[in-house]
Amino acid sequence: xxxxxxxxxxxxxxxxxxxxxxxxxxxxxxxxxxxxxxxxxxxxxxxxxxxxxxxxxxxxxxxxxxxxxxxxxxxxxxxxxxxxxxxxxxxxxxxxxxxxxxxxxxxxxxxxxx
Amino acid sequence: xxxxxxxxxxxxxxxxxxxxxxxxxxxxxxxxxxxxxxxxxxxxxxxxxxxxxxxxxxxxxxxxxxxxxxxxxxxxxxxxxxxxxxxxxxxxxxxxxxxxxxxxxxxxxxxxx
Numbered sequence: 067x068x069x070x071x072x073x074x075x076x077x078x079x080x081x082x083x084x085x086x087x088x089x090x091x092x093x094x095x096x097x098x099x100x101x102x103x104x105x106x107x108x109x110x111x112x113x114x115x116x117x118x119x120x121x122x123x124x125x126x127x128x129x130x131x132x133x134x135x136x137x138x139x140x141x142x143x144x145x146x147x148x149x150x151x152x153x154x155x156x157x158x159x160x161x162x163x164x165x166x167x168x169x170x171x172x173x174x175x176x177x178x179x180x
Numbered sequence: 181x182x183x184x185x186x187x188x189x190x191x192x193x194x195x196x197x198x199x200x201x202x203x204x205x206x207x208x209x210x211x212x213x214x215x216x217x218x219x220x221x222x223x224x225x226x227x228x229x230x231x232x233x234x235x236x237x238x239x240x241x242x243x244x245x246x247x248x249x250x251x252x253x254x255x256x257x258x259x260x261x262x263x264x265x266x267x268x269x270x271x272x273x274x275x276x277x278x279x280x281x282x283x284x285x286x287x288x289x290x291x292x293x
Contacts, residue, residue, distance in 0.1 A: 096278070096279075097278070097279045099279075099281065099282075101282075106286065106287070107286050107287070108184070108270050108272070108284025108285050108286050108287055109223075109270075109282070109284050110284070111281035111282065114279055114281065116279060154222070154223065156223075156282075158278040158279060167278050168225075168278060168282070170215075170222045170223040170224075171222060172220065172221065172222035173222055
């Protein structure tokens with residue numbers, strides 16, 4: 067059962083455009099993480115959001131956790147070719163316990179053309 | 181710091197062969213895990229460990245064995261390789277709490293013919 071749905075699956079845009087990637091679920095998560103993965107490498111954490119309604123900014127990237135803690139979005143302003151990669155969201159199913167409770171979405175593959 | 185180190189980077193096996201994928205971390209993380217990544221399927225958890233001597237199954241454990249004799253090492257064993265195990269395998273580690281960031285290795289690309 068896929069608990070985390072990411073959309074769109076693929077996104078190809080020109081440098082300078084804005085974009086939003088979505089991560090949705092019918093389940094409530096205690097926290098949610100966003101990772102970026104470049105070809106041939108492992109995912110790298112971008113941000114963790116833990117509070118409903120929370121907004122975090124990382125330079126041109128803005129992350130939001132839904133009020134009900136069932137969804138999240140990643141907005142990139144003025145995308146650059148260096149933003150190209152696979153963006154993964156991962157939700158934690160409980161407050162306690164280990165990372166064995168972490169569920170990954172299937173990812174959004176972003177390509178930013180110069 | 182080396183972080184999470186996986187070896188080998190590439191491997192080709194014939195059906196029925198066995199092998200061990202190595203994973204080592206130098207961050208003193210309690211938690212270690214193995215994922216496989218297939219096109220369109222995302223990251224799926226195979227096995228994980230919350231400390232030396234403790235392992236548990238993830239979402240797709242069949243055909244794989246693990247052990248955790250030390251904090252640093254978490255090898256993944258394929259007992260009898262099958263074409264369905266062709267995938268990219270990632271090892272990850274973190275501190276115990278579920279909100280802690282996962283640190284991933286750079287993966288092992290396995291092909292089973």
